[in-house]
Amino acid sequence: MPRQTPLVDQWRSLTLRYNEIACRLDRELGEAHGISMNEFETLDRLVAHECESLRMLDLAAAMYLSQSALSRTVARLERAGLVERALCEADRRGVFVHITAAGRARHGDAARTHLAILGEHLETAD
């Protein structure tokens, strides 16, 4: 059966690669640090930005996560004491999310696991 569909092969390869990594990240971050992949990514964005300008929408845009999913993710992180919500005084609809000391610590630990897994799967290719 001749392949006239390199596109499909490319897509399946992408899917496989993504799922393998995402699945391992989710499992190992969960087991070792008690947070999901999306929760880690959220913390990661917060740590990177540092300046407390991060509102929910900014986070959602950076993460390919729906606004509702992000809202719940932040709620879980808050319940775990890893982030705090703060009302934005300038626009009181807005909510600043900022990471706590515990959150920063958790992120630091998890980041090692995260990087290790990426290293195994992506190799330092190119």
Added chain:
Amino acid sequence: MPRQTPLVDQWRSLTLRYNEIACRLDRELGEAHGISMNEFETLDRLVAHECESLRMLDLAAAMYLSQSALSRTVARLERAGLVERALCEADRRGVFVHITAAGRARHGDAARTHLAILGEHLETAD
């Protein structure tokens, strides 16, 4: 802030690419053909194999989908009349899944949408 983490960039890029495509596939296959991305992938595997040797486990292995998820996916496809389950007589625990005429037709239509979307996002790169 210097990037000492090309791995993370690579991973984010992979995630973004995967999610954009997967999300579009799921949405447009759903709107235009009434099937989800996973349902299409299942049909696609069935069409490709043709010979009716496809048991559930083979499907699951080829698709990075858990056994339970596949079981339900096949159940949905069967409910929609797109596939049929047939008991394997040699090993009566096994279930052969085989595609119906309607399933083949639906797959044919959906495959055009599928390929078009892949083409837009992946480009005929390389």
Added chain:
DNA sequence: GCGCATTAGATGCGAGCGCATGTAGTTTCG
């Protein structure tokens, strides 16, 4: 043949997601 471990698939359960909607705060315009 008869039990016990194993295997294929189905299913109960809890979790996260996206969509649609709800709620509160803000802007726009008559």
Added chain:
DNA sequence: CGAAACTACATGCGCTCGCATCTAATGCGC
């Protein structure tokens, strides 16, 4: 100013998923 349109986030709902478990059919040792 006041009503209507809009915005930021929260939440109800239905869906799919993975995990653990259940059921039924083999296979293996005796």
